[in-house]
Amino acid sequence: NKPIGVSDYQLLLPKDELQTLVLNELNKEI
Numbered sequence: 001n002k003p004i005g006v007s008d009y010q011l012l013l014p015k016d017e018l019q020t021l022v023l024n025e026l027n028k029e030i
Contacts, residue, residue: 006022 006018
């Protein structure tokens with residue numbers, strides 16, 4: 001299974017949801 005890319009998320013989600021999701025993912029890494 002290939003991890004889903006940011007470009008794939010952009011196709012699936014509205015931009016505001018994408019931004020929230022990306023911020024959540026970044027917070028998990030810290």
